[in-house]
Amino acid sequence: MSAGQRLLLDRRGELWCALLVAGALAPHFARLHPALLVVLGTLFAGKLVLSWRGVGAIAAWQRLLLVGAVFGLVVLVHGGGAPRDGGIALLASMLVLKLYETHRVRDARALAGFALFSLLGALLLDSSLLLNAYALAITTLIFLALRDFADLGPGRQRSRPRAFPLGLRATLVSSLAALPLTALLFVLFPRLPGPLWGAGIIESGRTGLGGDMSPGDLRELLIDDRTAARVEIRAGAMPDEGNRYLRGPVLWDFDGRRWSRGAPPPRMRSPEPVPPGAPRILYDLSLEPSDRHWVPALDAPLAAPDGLLLDRDRVLRSREPITRVQSFRLESARTGGGLIGPASASERARALALPEGFDPRSRALARRWMSEAGGDARGYIERILRWFGEDFRYDLAAPPLGRDSVDDFLFSTRTGYCEHFASAFAVLMRAAGIPARVVTGFHGGYRNPIGDYWIFRYSDAHAWVEVLLGDTWVRIDPTAAVAPERRTLGTELGGPALEGVFGLRRSLAMLGDWIALRWHRLVLDFDHLRQQRLLRPLGIEETTWRELAFLIALILVLSAIVGFALILRGGRQPRTDAALRAWALLGRKLGRLGLDRRACEGPTDWIARAAAALPSAQAELWGFAERFVAARYAGLGARPGEELLEAVRRWQPPRTSRLSRAAN
Amino acid sequence: MLISLERPAALPEDLGAAIAAVERIVLGKPEAVRMAFIALLAEGHLLIEDLPGVGKTTLAHAVASVSGLRFQRIQFTSDLLPSDILGVSIFERESQRFHFHPGPVFTELLLADEINRGSPKTQSALLEAMAERQVSIDGECHPLPRPFLVIATQNPVDLAGTFPLPDSQLDRFLLCIGMGYPDRSAERRMLEEPDRRRLLAELRPVLSASRVLELIERVRQVHVSPALLDYLQDLLAASRRLPEVTAGLSPRAGLGLLAAARAHAFLAGRLFVLPEDLQAIFVPVVAHRLVLRGSAVIHRRELARRLLAEVAIDRA
Incomplete structure (x- = not known):
């Protein structure tokens, strides 16, 4: 052990350590149990006070007691929960407790390593650009601290705090030197097909489209203006405002209150025809993590790319839940609202089924109006839509509905949003003998002029209805009948949640979203397929992780040799006599x-x-x-x-x- | 060969003889004797912390005798006044003027016995004189003679009725050592031989005040390399990082270390300082200057030794 290793840390060094621990743990705060957070915060503050007063070590038995107590608390509050949260809690506790036994430069260096590990852990759980930027900042801080610890060694003069920016510059320069190696490792590191750490990473409770729907379900989504999906058109034109739908799960079964998907529909054998001659559109869809399988595609998706399947509802599903930002190259047809999809007898029956004993008034009304229309489905539909347009209001603050939810909505509250309208409309259709199903997804979206792509947010979540007229499932959006301004203006501005976001704030939001998209495209989407595509010109076909590991090891060894050579030649000779x-x-x-x-x-x-x-x-x-x-x-x-x-x-x-x- | 480490250029003969003579009187304590001569050659002062009867006075006396220096002894008591040390101005009737009667401090080697029995006022009067090398009374400066060496003793056990020197005053002393009991064979010889006092009285001066000044000048010429200064500064810096002390070593301590290390090298017959010289005088120079925190339980000398163990030399 060299003398430098055994050198004691001064107060500045101890404060450095505290700073590193706080910085490295900050991303984990939200995942820690509040009680544990309070305890760790207290321990942290206590250590700060000790450092400030220059008290060096606390006794070994005291440390042992602390460790036992904190670990006990972790088991108590996180024991029953997700093992991941427990792991994070343990990591955080150990890092804070490590402060209590950090007295020598050697300990401080180890602490810096643990802080890096903690940041890495945070990045495993969240790969957003923001967290990456934060991790980069903290990593720089860690390097700065390591530099400062090196000044504690013998023969070195502690640089005064005034010299801080200079240290920063040198740190950044030496970090830049690591950039080529980092880039190489990024390209070469073996990518697994599919996400590395299965499901369950996404915070539970944060969901996109649920796959079922009962009154009030979408409300949470509709006030959430975070990005849900982005669409970059590669060929063709984006459908116009009235037809810009992202198609999500189709709901067939109604139990009086809840619409649900029922059994998952079978795979679509040979993609059945959309209206022939319908214009096609090629685009990249990138989805934010939802922990769901849905891949809401534009209008009528034509085929499923690798890893996805297209079901008979013409909905794309992923085999694995979407737990990280994922991109797909998709092709859709612009149908203008009519899907040719001959329904089987059983499907027809499902699309007509209504539970017994619910919504008697609505069903009576439907029968009466249908007979008044002389059995003309189109006339009947138009009459209902007119009624919606005249007597109904669109409002996110919809009053709660009773047992007969459709009756309540149609005859007493007459206030609601897409899911109320879609549900009521579908019931009215079925009651009149017209097969109908509810489709959920996104509608509207807005174009980001920076980067020229379309953004759909959670607040763009929508529900509409498809009715079977002849051989065609025709899209009817009853909500649009009520609130045309929502279709033309409201969604353009990003729905009610973002009203008034004009000017600079909006531009900034768009710029931020564009940067996030580039980040996803360039870094996060770099999967094994793109890796293979990149390596093929270099003569590396069908890379296996073994070959890649070997290549990486080779590069690491080579760069280590180069680094040592540089140190021996350039760095050392002039300094040492x-x-x-x-x-x-x-x-x-x-x-x-x-x-x-x-x-x-x-x-x-x-x-x-x-x-x-x-x-x-x-x-x-x-x-x-x-x-x-x-x-x-x-x-x-x-x-x-x-x-x-x-x-x-x-x-x-x-x-x-x-x-x-x-x-x- | 440029230099020889095994057989260094010989120490000046008279100095060697003086040291040998003192060692014959103060048996079994070559380190203490060496430190006394280092204090003399580095123009510092020496504090001996130990029990009565281990030879502190004998050491001071012997050094004074062989060096041919004028010797005074002050026994500190609680009623000793500053003027008892420094001297007084007395109005003389014949000349109708004040005339300064110098006190015992005006000597070349002063033994301040049991300095912690004196009142703080008296202690500080002496310490000021030691630092300034002059005495100011009634607006008049009276320079002390050169060389001027104070050997003070302090009894660490007998605490009743004492005023321990405050930490800030302790660093007026270049070196602080303990004597310790003599080993068995040295004690045996002491018991067999005639009385120390008689031996002391028989001592003949080997040096003189002017010769001592000459040697002091030569010690100042001892070479100190940048590498040694690096090591010295590393030691100082490390002392400032110790968690057990409220303040690390002062620049004055650094100067003291350098002067003492030069003297040590000179006594080893070398005209340049090695890290080993610095290490040899480090604990006596440093230990009494470390101001410990109340909570620290470590002994100062232990702490100083730990510093030596932690700071690297000649690191590539």
């Missing part, structure tokens, strides 16, 4: 006999010790010492040092294992 190098060399040679110099040992003390152990080499050793002292302490110039280096290089220590044992 010949005498010191000779001394280090002599230390290594004598070290083989167990006679290496202790860091705090002066030249004559060391040589006396070595000479006593190696009587045969006494004269040479004293000769070395005299030259060394002459060069370094007697002020006789550099010449003796150079002679010494030559002499030490030539010198072979006597081979006597007996002596080395005796010396030890």
Whole structure:
């Protein structure tokens, strides 16, 4: 152990450590149990006070007691929950407790390593650009701290705090030196097909489209203006405002209150025809994590790319839940609202089923109006839509509905949003004998002029109805009948939640979203397919992780060699005079006999010790010492040092294992 | 060969003889004797903390005798006044003028016995004189003679009725050492031989005040290399990082270390300082200057030794 390793940390060093711990743990705060957060915060503050008052160590038994108590608390509050949260809690606790045993530079370096590990852990759970930027900042801070710890070593002058920006610059420069290697590793690191750490990463409770719907379900979504999906058109044109739908789960079954999907629909065998000649549109869809399987595609998706399947409802599903930002290259047809999809008899029956004993008034009304329309489905539909347009209001603050939810909505509250309208409309259709199903997804979206792509937010979540007229499922959006301004203006501005977000704030929001998209595209979406595409021109076909690991190991070894060579050639020679190098060399040679110099040992003390152990080499050793002292302490110039280096290089220590044992 | 470490250039003969003579009187304590001469050659002062009867006075007396220095002894008591040390101005009738009667401090080697029995006022009067090397009374400066060496003793056990020197005053002393009991054979010789006092009386001066000044000048010429200064500064910096102390070593301590290390090298017959010189005088120079925190339980000398163990030399 060198003397530098055993050096004590000063107060500045201890404050550095506290800063690193706080910075590294901040991303985890939200996942920690409040009680644990309070306890760790108290421990942290306590350590700060101790550092400030210059109290060094606390006793080992006190530390042990603390560790036991905190770990007990972790088990208590996180024991039953997700193992991931428990793990994070343990990590956070250990990091805070580590502060209590950090007194030496060596401990502080270890602490810096743990802080990096904690940041890495945070990035596993959240790969957003914001967190990455934060991690980068904290990592820089950690490097700065390591630099500062190095100043604590012997022979170094502690730089004054005034020199802080200079340290920052040097730190950044040395970090830049790591950039090429980082880029190489990024490209070469083996990517697994599919996410690395399965489901359950996304916070539960944060969901997109649920796959079922009862009154009030979407409300949470409709006030959430975070981005849900982005669409970049590659070929073709984006459908116009009235037809810009992202198609999500289709709901068939109604139990009087809740619409649900029922059994998952089978895979679509050969993609059945959309209206022939419908214009096609090729686009990239990138989805924010939802922990769901849905891949809401534009209008009528035509085929499923790898990893997805297209079901008979013409809905794209992913085999794995979407737990990270994922992108898909998709092709859709712009149908203008009519899907050709001949329904089987059983499907027709499902699309007509209504639970017995619910909503008697609505069903009576439907029968009456249908007969008044003379069995003309279109006339009946138009009449209902007119009624909605005249007597109903669109409002997110919809009053709660009773047992007969559709009756309540149609005859008493007459206020609601898409899901109320869709549900009521579908019931009215079915009651009149027209097969109908509810479709959920997103509608509207707005174009980000920066980067020219479309953003759909959770607040764009929507529900509409498809009715089977002849052989075609025709899209009817009853909500649109009520609130045309929502379709034309409201969604354009991002729905009710973002009303009034004009000007600078909106531009900033758009810029931020564009940066996030580029980040996803460039970094997060770099999966094994893109990796293969990139490596193929280099002659690496069908990369296996074994080959990649080998390649990485090779690169690491090579860069280590280059780095060492640079240190030995460039970094060291001018700083160290010949005498010191000779001394280090002599230390290594004598070290083989167990006679290496202790860091705090002066030249004559060391040589006396070595000479006593190696009587045969006494004269040479004293000769070395005299030259060394002459060069370094007697002020006789550099010449003796150079002679010494030559002499030490030539010198072979006597081979006597007996002596080395005796010396030890 | 440029230099020889095994057989260093010989120490000036008279100095060697003086040391040998003192060692014959103060048996079995070569380290203490060496420190006394280092204090003399580095123009510092020496504080000996130990029990009565281990030879503190004998040491001071012997050094004074062989060095040919004028010697005075002050026994500190609680009623000792500053003027008892420094002297007084007395109005003389014949000349109709005040005339300064110098006190015992006007000497070349002063033994301040049991300095912690004196009142703080008296202690500080002496310490000021030690630091300034002059005495100011009634607006008049009276320079002390050169060389001027104070050897003070302090009894660490007998605490009743004492005024321990405050930490801030302790660093007026270049070195602070303990004597310790002599080993068995040295004690045996002491018991066999004639009375120390008679031996002391028989001592003949080997040096003189002017010779001592000459030697002091030569010690000042001892070479100190940048590498050694690096090591010295590392030690100072490390002391300022110790969690157990409220304040690390002052620049004055650094100067003291350097002067003492030069003297040590000179006594070893070298005209340049090695890290080993610094290490040899480090604990006596440093230990009494470390101001410990109330909570620290470590002994100052232990702490100083730990510093030595933690700071690397000649790191490549």
